[in-house]
Amino acid sequence: MNASSLQPWARGDIFLAVTELNDPADDHAGRGRIMQYGSDLQPKGALELADTNHLVGGLKFDPHGVLWAFDSQGFVVLNIHRDGRVVRRTEFGARAYSHVNFTRDGALLFGEHVVGAAIKPEIAARMHTTLQHMPGTSRFGDGHVWKFRADGTLLKEYATAVHGGMGGFLGVTMSALSPDESTLVYCSETGPRLFRYDLVNDAQLPDLQSFTPPYPPGPPPMFFGMDYAPDGTLYVLRGGGIHVVDARGQTTRQIPLEGFGWALMDVAADSRAAFVASFFTGEVAKIDLATGAKLGSIATAAVKSLAGLVEYHGEG
Secondary structure, eight states: OOOBOOOOOOTTOEEEEEOEEOOTTOTTBEEOEEEEEOTTSOEEEEEEOSSOOBOOEEEEEOTTSOEEEEEGGGTEEEEEOTTSOEEEOOTTOSOOEEEEEEOTTSOEEEEEOBEESOOOHHHHTTOOSOOOOOTTSSSSEEOOEEEEOTTSOEEEEEOOOOOBTTTTOBOOOEEEEOTTSSEEEEEOTTBSEEEEEETTTTEEEEEEEEOOSSOOSSSOOOBOEEEEOTTSOEEEEOBSEEEEEOTTSOEEEEEEOSSSOEEEEEEOTTSSEEEEEETTTOEEEEEETTTOOEEEEEEOOOTTTEEEEEEOOOOO
16 A cells, blocks of 8 residues: 655755665665655655565656656656556556657657666676566666557667666666657766757757766766656756757857755745755755855655655646
8 A cells, every 4th residue: 555645745845866775785775655744854754665676767847747656677667646646557568668748739759768688797796686578578668758648659760879877787867858849858867968859850869968988187077867848948967967959960068066965956936946956965956047056955865765856847
């Protein structure tokens, strides 16, 4: 059973996916939880999930105000309703989806988190979790984007190029739909490429940004997340800072963040602030996008288990 103390959604509420890691043999395994905070960044409620067993992430509200959540390692897609009901959506098949975008005509674009069947040996040697093969196959996934109707009817498979990230197995780990819905901007997290895909013509586009060795001193260039603000500005999260990227792929401004490991971002409804989350520390920070100042924070203490972040904008 899903135990819930969630409160009715209120505009400006923050929802976090914080998994309670409790398996000494698997550092991605545990009880999934959705934490609710008010616009004042104070706790309001929580939901314990019965259908997940690994990191929960990919939080996003659809136009009806339903919260979507994912456990990509368990092939789990969940809908969380305002009254605390949790509905497992099995009609999209057993793939490692980790997030979704919604089109104005009601279609769903799922990003497939993993690709291939191999992990780089130097990464596999220090991993303490196991990736499952898709049922009936010998591979983790295809790293593609999948377009469905809301009823689960498959409309299109987009053969998106991916990088693999540091481990070699990461696919479309995060993506953002352009305001005109013609282009998907995405990344393989920890990889050095910011990809683009033409959804209208079903074609890979040149990268919006890309880096090749030798890299300058400091952390190597890595992409983790991206979000279009309501005003159309594209913000890109690079682990240690937020970059404003124009249509030509130029970084027009950088907003530095404290330390490295910032892996989640959601731009606020007013386009004036963004929420970012650190995978390493579990901190969520509200950042003024004009000045770079930290306006507030949430200390979840969820080290390496905070994998979903979204502000409720009043959908539905």
